[in-house]
Amino acid sequence: MPSRRYRLRGDPQRALSIAELRAMALHRLPALAAEYLEGGAEDEIALAANRQAFDRLRFRPRLAEGDAPAGECRFPYIIAPTGLNGLYWHGADIALARAAAKAGVPFTQSTVSNVLLEDVAKVPGLEHWFQLYIFSEMALVERLLGRVAAAGVRTLVVTIDANTFGNREWNARLYAAEGQATLAARMDALRHPRWMAQVFRKGLPGFPNIAEWLGAGSADLLEASRWLRQNIAPTVSWRELEHVRALWHGRMLIKGIGHPADARRAADMGADGVVLGNHGGRQLDGAAPGLELLQATRAELRADVQVLVEGGVRRGADILKASLLGADGVMGGRATLYGVAAGGEAGATRALAILEQEYRRARILLGDGDMTCEKI
Template identity: 50%
Template sequence: MRRRFYMGANLERAVAISDLRARMHRRLPNFVTEYIEGGAEEELTLRENREIFSRILFRPNTLINAAGVDASTKLFGRPLRLPVVIAPTGSNGLYWHEGDQCLARAAAAFGIPFTQSTVSNARLEDVAALPGVRHWMQLYVFRARAFMEELVARADAAGSEALVVTVDAAAFGNREWDRRNYGRDMDPTLANKLDVLRRPHWMANVLARGLPTFANVADKIPPAERTYKRTASWTREQMDLAFDWSDIALLRRIWPRRLIIKGLVTADDAARAADAGADGVVLSNHGGRQLDGMVSGVATLPEVRRRVGDDFTILVDGGFRRGTDIVKALALGADAVMVGRATLYGLAAAGEAGVMRALAILEQEVLRTMALLGRLTVADLGLDCLAARSDPLDGLAVLPAERGVRSLARPSHGLAEQLAEQREGIGSI
């Protein structure tokens, strides 16, 4: 019998993120689906973000009483039901009406933070004011520095818990498959316009209400030009190649709460971020949408952890679709992961209820994976429960640790060697 993903409306029958993704493909027009799914150029980075997980394997302990397995943890001193943060994504109103609010409400109900993008379709003040939301604000540093400072002041006044500064978008990525959907002035091609007619549910939910605008930057555009296309073009024009560490220093001076730098992957940059006063980093290649052929943040995670130590917060994103992916990242040294596409698939499939289903699926998978590994808490996860299929992390400086303990003391060599040493009882601490 031919295998098929479930694409129906009964969310309880969506047993994996891939089912929500399949429903999204059924519901959204092609040019909107491509915006979510696509990457830069040959999409090498996009594929690597998923493939690296297949090269990292588990080494479980058995006969462990796992009745009390618990995936909760703390991040910046506050409790998390699941070590997940919803990542910043733009144009969420294209997938579902008031998409940003749907994501934020689901995050609040689930007890995790929601990160709102500078180029979201809702005012940051409106989202931050939603009941129970842990609001993080993502910031692009545009050429108009006064506007940047204005956004920071607005996030401060709104009580945002953290400011997440994206540093890997000084130039806009070359997303060729996305560009092929448009003619002049970001106008969808005729084929894409005809495809919209095949999506009546999307038309009723989104198009009939008018295309969303980028509410946080709209007042920088003349009133007569505040269309979706013109505002999107303005944000691309504002990308600033002159953005550097001096801008991080400025943000640290004017932002009073948690400062997180997103979009770096090297240990040197992470250490410099810590020295600059950042409270944490997100190891990220922008979901494969910026520099093609780039390393995954997961691959550099052990090296970064060794360099910055245990007291500095590390998040990672890129390709997370399964609870097993999340557990692998935690075992490699992450404090939590950011998920973007996984929750967008839920949003595009069924709005807020779809986001809740996506988070529930991930939680169930994390708990199941931890139980099968014989690790009852997040603190129990360490390198000793992993093995490398073909040493994708070769040469990274990290020592095999006791369960839940990260080590900074030994010289570097490949992960496969380190795990092999541990199995043979060599180099124990």
């Protein structure tokens, strides 16, 4: 048998799985970008646990029931907010938003994304969600939320688990000093000419959504990360979340919930839903995967409170497993980032098509006659 190998280059449309898009992405990206995309905190226990939580679960198919599968259900997937997408592809936030609009799934834009939120809002047919980091100065939050609402966003995702940066040591090893890549990392970047031409030569990404406060520093990654550290308190409080709730009149989800009791507290303070998970394994190492919190959380909440799960989704069957345990949908970060890093909008489109086809096929193979549609 010839040895099994993924395609590493060429048309991302030919990739058959998210794992294959990942191989293409890691081939194209220099370590500086690949490590930021891939890495988890410390010993990467939380990162690995996210995958293990899905892999451990087993289906028990019930076929020959004769019921038609519920083919009309919406594909319950949301592109998770990820900052610094411009590191993988010039204009990646727009590429992801266009792919999402075509696939009919929401795209969540990060506070620290690299395209102006008003520009993402112009993507035709997009269900545009926005993710907020709470700044210490509530006047800044109020100003940003005013813009978000004016751009037509109706769902706000407030992230509470990343006010203090996780300790990603493998990423830190690529830098000799803050913002200064090691010589080896710079040489490695030079050995990735496609990335150099498509990303680096067009200028490293800035943070246009907070540019009014960064001033001239908005194009400078180092300046921007200093500003963020100074203007985001190390933790979030319920009092601040209540303040945001009062400022935001649309739907509000709280992301980074790591305990069922906090999901309850979020619902009690008026959140419309929660996103359970450990930030893709990038923050507190050893924090439980969202999937493991799901059943206990569902039991705590009224049925109309939405529960989403994030972390480790790489197959359509993962989405089905989360649904069967009571999730209204899943959020995925890296899966579509692999697509965008492998080939821009076409790659992101391919990632979503793979996940949707796998999900719909898995439902049929499971014998889904009794399943109801997810509510997202």
